[in-house]
Amino acid sequence: AQSVTQLGSHVSVSEGALVLLRCNYSSSVPPYLFWYVQYPNQGLQLLLKYTTGATLVKGINGFEAEFKKSETSFHLTKPSAHMSDAAEYFCAVTPTGGFKTIFGAGTRLFVKA
């Protein structure tokens, strides 16, 4: 069965600092991988996704993530945090050809001025 582990339920960074949110997955074959962001009192929206091809994917708002098959990881990074990045971030996996998406428990990002 597939699973997603996000290390750290809370991450706090200073404005301008590097953002690193960790995600590891468990799957018998490489799945589709996603990062979603949820701002307070809103639904989730896609930040970026990996399906096939280039393992470094760029998303909206300056975020990017790298798929590392050998480490079964898909960590999310942003070089310089902005106050508006404060939100809940979810890593998710969908089996190739499947419909059921498994979400991680989420990581709350705090950005300090």
Added chain:
Amino acid sequence: DTAVSQTPKYLVTQMGNDKSIKCEQNLGHDTMYWYKQDSKKFLKIMFSYNNKELIINETVPNRFSPKSPDKAHLNLHINSLELGDSAVYFCASSPGAHTQYFGPGTRLTVL
């Protein structure tokens, strides 16, 4: 124009009541979902329909019944509401098995 819309946004009701949440998407997607997000932000899939056919039916109480009258709509009916049903319910749609587009959520509070 809102891509995925849900009504109502807030729902406060007494234990034992029956309530429905409606979802509509104007993206032309074939697949729609219902998720439950608890107070700790954990997101769990409940149901999924593809072209009006139920394809995912997770272990949820049979008090919850989804209905898809057409590809653009997926409603959720809940009978005999319980305190533990209090959560935020999200509808989502996708063009197959890729990116999901989420609605704004319905916050259900059972008193």
